[in-house]
């Protein structure tokens with residue numbers, strides 16, 4: 001077999017190391033810029049050699065006046081290379097509080113991660129890695145943030161794995177390859193726009209650092225690998241500490257036995273698992289202060305970005321921020337899954353436990369909504385019905401959570417309440433067909449890429 005040039009050889013090594021084998025389905029994330037253009041060229045060349053399947057995906061953000069032309073360019077490239085391309089249009093909120101660039105990236109990652117493949121392959125390179133690390137350090141990142149991007153992340157559940165086979169290559173090497181092979185690519189004019197902080201790092205700060213410290217970008221990328229190793233250890237420690245504290249909902253008494261650093265590490269890890277940004281240090285210190293203080297006896301809630309850290313009756317847990325818009329009423333037409341605030345409601349057929357299937361079939365109107373004024377429910381047949389407030393008190397549900405509980409209303413009556421249970425009148429008998437309802441208050445969003 002012919003000897004490969006350095007860049008394709010490096011890509012091949014990265015694919016093999018990640019576990020790409022014969023028949024693996026690879027999908028190239030193709031922006032049309034020089035990095036992913038070169039990546040597509042190299043992957044097309046390696047396709048026969050490693051016997052993987054290759055497709056491509058382009059995200060059309062609709063932000064640039066050239067967006068249509070970029071999509072058309074990617075189409076042409078893929079037709080010529082014999083690669084099936086999917087183009088997704090996304091709507092990017094122009095008034096997103098995180099900024100336009102971050103909103104576009106989030107929308108892009110969401111659709112990319114839904115691609116049907118085993119591995120999504122990105123064109124990130126060593127200069128991108130150095131920028132990411134520097135950018136995060138300048139924003140006060142800890143070890144996890146400074147770890148930058150991984151060369152590969154294994155597929156998890158339904159989500160494809162992520163591969164970055166150019167992560168050890170410099171931008172200049174990639175551009176040289178493109179010139180050498182006469183490749184065309186598109187230039188994103190926003191890359192030249194200094195208003196975007198990261199571009200300022202790319203165009204001004206990193207080149208200045210390279211002058212004083214030759215090889216600074218590669219060194220930063222190497223530092224990222226060291227941070228990554230340390231962050232793996234922190235994650236392992238957090239998993240052990242979570243198990244010792246009783247699982248996802250933590251026992252405060254156990255948590256207090258940990259050092260403050262381990263406690264903060266555990267909460268950061270839990271926040272990361274829920275897909276949230278790393279909480280600010282000052283907010284975490286506030287949680288630790290209240291955990292040790294008099295507030296803990298009454299119960300407290302501290303905002304940690306998109307999450308709240310809650311403490312109530314000796315338990316400590318993270319949940320979506322109470323500042324999330326409230327849930328609105330909607331009809332339930334028998335869907336197996338219904339989103340509810342930051343989580344999901346799952347309905348599944350059962351027997352003898354849950355809601356009576358016959359009662360639901362006979363109903364005129366089935367709705368999901370938050371509690372309503374004057375709502376009452378009877379949990380045990382033959383006993384008086386209880387007010388919503390009493391039901392919550394008996395179930396130990398803190399005040400701030402009550403407005404967020406989902407209620408299944410059947411012909412105007414509360415038939416089931418999340419965290420509380422099923423009304424006696426609607427409960428299935430022991431040998432009856434039933435519908436079980438499961439409420440997952442937090443469902444981690446699709447990870448970024």
Ligand SMILES: Nc1ncnc2c1ncn2[C@@H]1O[C@H](COP(=O)(O)OP(=O)(O)OP(=O)(O)O)[C@@H](O)[C@H]1O
Pocket residue numbers: 028029030031035036057058059060061105108121122123124128449
């Ligand atoms: N519009 C797009 N459609 C498909 N893939 C894209 C698109 N934009 C970027 N990518 C993929 O992401 C890689 C990195 O792109 P870029 O450096 O512009 O993104 P970033 O926002 O800086 O990085 P990240 O996506 O990791 O936050 C590209 O090489 C390409 O593989």
